[in-house]
Amino acid sequence: MKQKINFYSGPSILPKQVIEQAQASIENFENTGLSILEISHRSKEFVAVMEGARALAKELMGLGDNYEVLYMQGGASSQFYMIPYNFLLAGQTGVYIDTGTWANGALEQAKLFGNVHIAASSKNENYNHIPKQLDIPGEAAYLHLTTNNTIFGTQYHFTENPKKHFGIDYPLFADMSSDILSRKMDFSAFDLIYAGAQKNIGTSGATLIAFRKELLQKQRKPLPAMLDYAVQAANQSMKNTPASFSVYVSYLTLQWIKEQRLEKIEAQNNRKAQTLYDAIDASSLFKGTVAKEDRSLMNVCFVIGDAALEKKFSELATENGIVGIEGHRSVGGFRASIYNAMPQSGVDTLVQLMEEFERISG
């Protein structure tokens, strides 16, 4: 069977090495004579996986012991309500920047718990840019943002400490589901970070959460045990049975990131995005959909603007083994998700097809 070139937005491409290691562990996990799928989460072998994954995520993000790193279930979407349930007390205000469908989903959930202040929104322009004019209150429980807008293909490119950028001295929270560990950054500039594993750091079922421990002093109490960050931390992410296989795949993916080195991954990600955006900018057929300065290095959105031609290009892509480049229905056209595991050669193949298509239909 010929390998496909996987541009799906999530679950998405994984390093070949990770899939092979996972496959071997489904047969026989670390010579236990058991499959990773059937081993107890209380076994010493699995406890080492959970502890190893949490420690490695912390190491790769360069976070100190003042941070707690956990794996939880329910996806990034469950953090949309867990965050305000824990940290947005009655009468307090959560500040949100509305940069896309996921950012909007997060703020809608927060409304169930407290006041929501929308500092800015690009919704009326179909989220084609990151808003720069912000109305940031001097006091709030936290500011929440989405670093990479997976559906619309925009991303924050901070040039200074983000808290300084926003002029806040209260906690800063970020949904990094689609760009976590895709570039070097000062992760400790954020007080809480969360990411579904299925884009850059594994497969679906596990969600990574990192937060500054002192945040726990500001929690609502009491909380249902499963939704209480303090309880999850006190139980080392094993208050109940974790998504053990997903945590394992995430651990393997983090090990791959460490081996590759984040600097090198970042350089490759920059080059892949540059290749694709250069092709879009040079084309008279394909057009980018977002403001250039906000372009995402992870999700590249582009259109032709003619439904018949778009259908033809889709067919050509499919014939050439390309999978998952249809744009989200709210943008249309195409979206190439080029996460860490996507090799330069995959992007080169897509660009060659775009050029060929322009020649034959231009």
Ligand SMILES: *Cc1c(COP(=O)(O)O)cnc(C)c1O
């Ligand atoms: C995919 C995605 C989500 C939703 O993740 P689930 O794990 O499916 O809940 C949330 N935020 C962003 C930025 C995403 O890319």
